[in-house]
Amino acid sequence: MATITIDHLVSWLEAFRGKVADQASYLTELDSAIGDADHGTNMARGMTAVMGKLSDKPEAVDAYGKTVGMTLVSSVGGTSGPLYGTFFLRLGAAAGAVAELEAGEFAAALRAGFEGLLARGKAEPGDKTMVDAMGPALDALDAALADGADLAHAAASARDAAAAGRDATEPLVARKGRASYLGERSAGHIDPGAASTAMLFEALAEVLEG
Ligand code: ADP
Ligand code: MG
Ligand code: MG
Numbered sequence: 001m002a003t004i005t006i007d008h009l010v011s012w013l014e015a016f017r018g019k020v021a022d023q024a025s026y027l028t029e030l031d032s033a034i035g036d037a038d039h040g041t042n043m044a045r046g047m048t049a050v051m052g053k054l055s056d057k058p059e060a061v062d063a064y065g066k067t068v069g070m071t072l073v074s075s076v077g078g079t080s081g082p083l084y085g086t087f088f089l090r091l092g093a094a095a096g097a098v099a100e101l102e103a104g105e106f107a108a109a110l111r112a113g114f115e116g117l118l119a120r121g122k123a124e125p126g127d128k129t130m131v132d133a134m135g136p137a138l139d140a141l142d143a144a145l146a147d148g149a150d151l152a153h154a155a156a157s158a159r160d161a162a163a164a165g166r167d168a169t170e171p172l173v174a175r176k177g178r179a180s181y182l183g184e185r186s187a188g189h190i191d192p193g194a195a196s197t198a199m200l201f202e203a204l205a206e207v208l209e210g
Pocket of ligand 2: 031035036037038039078
């Protein structure tokens with residue numbers, strides 16, 4: 001596969017919606033250990049709202065990012081909403097008014113989204129957040145593309161790196177978000193946002209594998 005179309009971008013989020021809905025109780029269980037037990041319901045509600053809005057198919061990636069981002073900001077009802085929302089808003093703004101993206105353009109748009117999320121949440125790597133899954137995923141995607149991999153293989157590398165990043169949050173002490181209120185007691189649990197981000201990259205790999 002050479003380019004990413006709006007259809008791919010919509011299918012990506014339909015696959016993500018399916019995962020957060022199917023695994024909502026797992027995400028909420030993770031959040032009950034170190035948060036307020038709502039991450040699964042937050043994400044399932046947000047992604048259902050997103051797919052409702054996307055039934056009116058956007059014509060360009062900027063419009064897609066705006067619709068997805070604004071819907072997440074307004075419907076998730078947790079810290080994760082504005083963070084995922086900013087990610088998609090910035091992804092769309094970086095891509096612009098185009099109907100498809102080359103692999104490198106898509107990677108750059110994802111990177112811009114991640115930078116927006118970092119600026120909004122001010123988390124750093126190792127703070128036990130979704131950043132710990134997304135950072136390694138994007139690094140792996142960029143590295144694979146630089147090595148000449150196609151998008152499907154690069155997305156598979158990103159998925160594996162996101163899963164490893166999610167698992168690596170388990171021993172960490174949280175320094176951002178609700179989990180940070182627990183201090184040392186936050187160690188020993190996987191971060192719920194890192195777990196949902198790993199699902200975002202599983203969904204991407206599935207859709208790009210075709
Ligand atoms: P809330 O904590 O408001 O109930 P959620 O439960 O939906 O929101 O989301 C919690 C997740 O949000 C955490 O597991 C973590 O991954 C992520 N998170 C929280 N604060 C930040 C932050 N400042 N930067 C990045 N991610 C964060
Ligand atoms: Mg929560
Ligand atoms: Mg909450």
